[in-house]
Amino acid sequence: MSHVVQGYNPRTGEPFGEPVAKTPDSEVDRIASAAATAFPAWSVEPAADRAVVLEKVADALDAESDLLVATADGETALGVPRLTTELKRTTNQLRLFAEVLREGSYVEATLDSANPDIIPPRPVLRRVLRPLGTVAVFSASNFPFAFSVAGGDTASALASGCSVVVKAHSAHPSTSRETARVVLDALRDAGAPEGVFGIVYGTESGVALVKHPAVRAVGFTGSTGGGRALFDLAQGRPDPIPFYGELGSVNPTVILPGAATPDIAAGFAASLTMGVGQFCTNPGLVFAPESIVPALGEAVAATSGGAMLNERMCDSYKAGTDALAASDLASVVSSGVRPDEAWAVAPLLFSTSVKVFEENLEKLTEEHFGPAALVVTYSEPSELHSVLAKLPGTLTGTVHAAESDHAEAGAVAEILRHVAGRIIFNAWPTGVAVAWGQHHGGPWPSTTNPLHTSVGATSIRRWIAPVTYQSWPDALLPAELQDANPLGIPRRVDGVLVVD
Structure with a gap:
């Protein structure tokens, strides 16, 4: 069995670029563990600061556009015009999530005041969505930028406050390596915690990643067969984790x-x-x-x-x-x-x-x-x-x-x-706008969970889960739930949506 992942030029069938070493289980463990170590600091980073980091990653990818597009064209044969547009879509996704973070409603902050006179009596309850932990992201073959290393799953997961480990697609290892280099350098320059983003290569590394105890959720875009196998693996863990797969669709x-x-x-x-x-x-x-x-x-x-x-x-x-x-x-x-x-x-x-x-x-x-x-x-x-x-x-x-x-x-x-x-x-389905109102999902087998989208602002909802704080002092609450609303975000207060 080969110990490397080799890219190929689909136009010629010849090898393209230097082979990339497959990631052994021991290295998967190190990378996933580093992501878990980085998570606590990243998850409490103010949303506005995470927004700045995402924008710096987007700027760095744009600055390397010529190299990234040329590499991807050699490995995918999708053409320079298409790939140039796709890379811009990718950086625009990162910028969209910066907007989502600044707007703030994604956390669904909900405040209920105490009411001892109803049955049952109601204490002070404050509910907010918080990041899950480390997310494993599986790159797609057909979108070497927009659904891959720095694509929508990575952007939304990092925006949510989760750390990310990407499993690179074997069809474009050189593109994945170059993209990961740009992302890692940009995150480091922006002051993000070391280990908040990592990448692994090879089919076996993907299996090890889904099974790793540090991984708390998985995003996947690919075939029905491959997605189903990983979905079953995620559900069969001693501690089952969410698996958000986009699989097959006849449209x-x-x-x-x-x-x-x-x-x-x-x-x-x-x-x-x-x-x-x-x-x-x-x-x-x-x-x-x-x-x-x-x-x-x-x-x-x-x-x-x-x-x-x-x-x-x-x-x-x-x-x-x-x-x-x-x-x-x-x-x-x-x-x-x-x-x-x-x-x-x-x-x-x-x-x-x-x-x-x-x-x-x-x-x-x-x-x-x-x-x-x-x-x-x-x-x-x-x-x-x-x-x-x-x-x-x-x-x-x-x-x-x-x-x-x-x-x-x-x-x-x-x-x-x-x-x-x-x-x-009266239009055609190809082309999926990156927007607040987009829904890119559907019943099985198009996805593993029809409640969620992999494109658009609400795709961040996959990586966050609710926590309710009962009767806690105001000063000890997350900023999103404090009485003064220091972040100025939309909140539901005693059942009424309030936009400061």
Whole structure:
């Protein structure tokens, strides 16, 4: 068994960069223990001071943009324009959480005064959300910046006051190493406690990390199989810990009759093939009138594929789509162009009827990670109601409708809200805005916990838990709960939301 993690250039299949040594269990223990040692000091650092640290990390990453983007392009083949945008998204996430910390409502400060005259009598109660401890973050393959070493899980966990240990993804070890170097230097220069951030490499190190007693929660973005194995490990510990996994998603799109015009096809094809289809919000399942299928097929045929992130993903995509093409469950509508690159694939569009789909729902909702989609044709929108309700949990559900379709669009949305975390109208699901109102989650298997998001301001809620202080002197309370509200944050006082 190799003792190193080697990156590869997906365009050539050749090794890229120097190999990175896998982290042995003894070093995982040292790094996790150092993170636990750093946690007490970091967790009580004033929120405004943590905000400054996050902004300094963001500035440092921006300053190293050229090196980081070039390294990531060599390891992922995602292209300089896409990666430049993704790195800026990553630094903007850090800056968003600086805003969250300064605004302060994320701690849900709640103050109840004493009332001896009710049953049961109420003492002075003050409730606040406090950080859990050390968080293990698993990097994603398809977002080497935004969902990786310095991505959303790391940003939100550090913002919450937790320490972080990242498990680097094996598809981009050089990018991970360079990003970690920038983050570590920035944290040190900003005066953050030594050990508050660490990184480990290799599959075995991830297992050791989830099992480590110092780790109090886990954030994961990746495959359903890998996520389920780690989820079971986290739950099977002597002390089970929260595991927030983002796994697989087919992202159903319903095109209602009024919107089924040829104009819609170009937008679909662009969304399907963005990043070679390697997006968790890729529109892999479309319900549409049969009349629009030729236009969708022509649009996909006019696209070009590209190199996938690694050989395993390339092989899995080919095996899955070949099996679907060879089955009697769906027919191939069209294929795009496959570039002459080592791990390149072609976009594919399949078609089947709503009757066949409903009878073979489990097989036909398997995710083919990459630029492939299945169009399920229907005659009347009412045919979709029962089948949409049976779909597996998904990150997004999309409805395309003309004004004449609005009543039906509302009915479809009411069904989709039970299986999807974000409902989209007349747009495509690729692209997840980093914002206060974002929800990037959904029922199993899209995530392991539909209550939480991995993108947006409220993703910080995963790493904090409530503590109630009963009858404590004001001077001994956290600043967020003191009578004078020295931080000036929004609080709920005797049931009334007060914004100072």
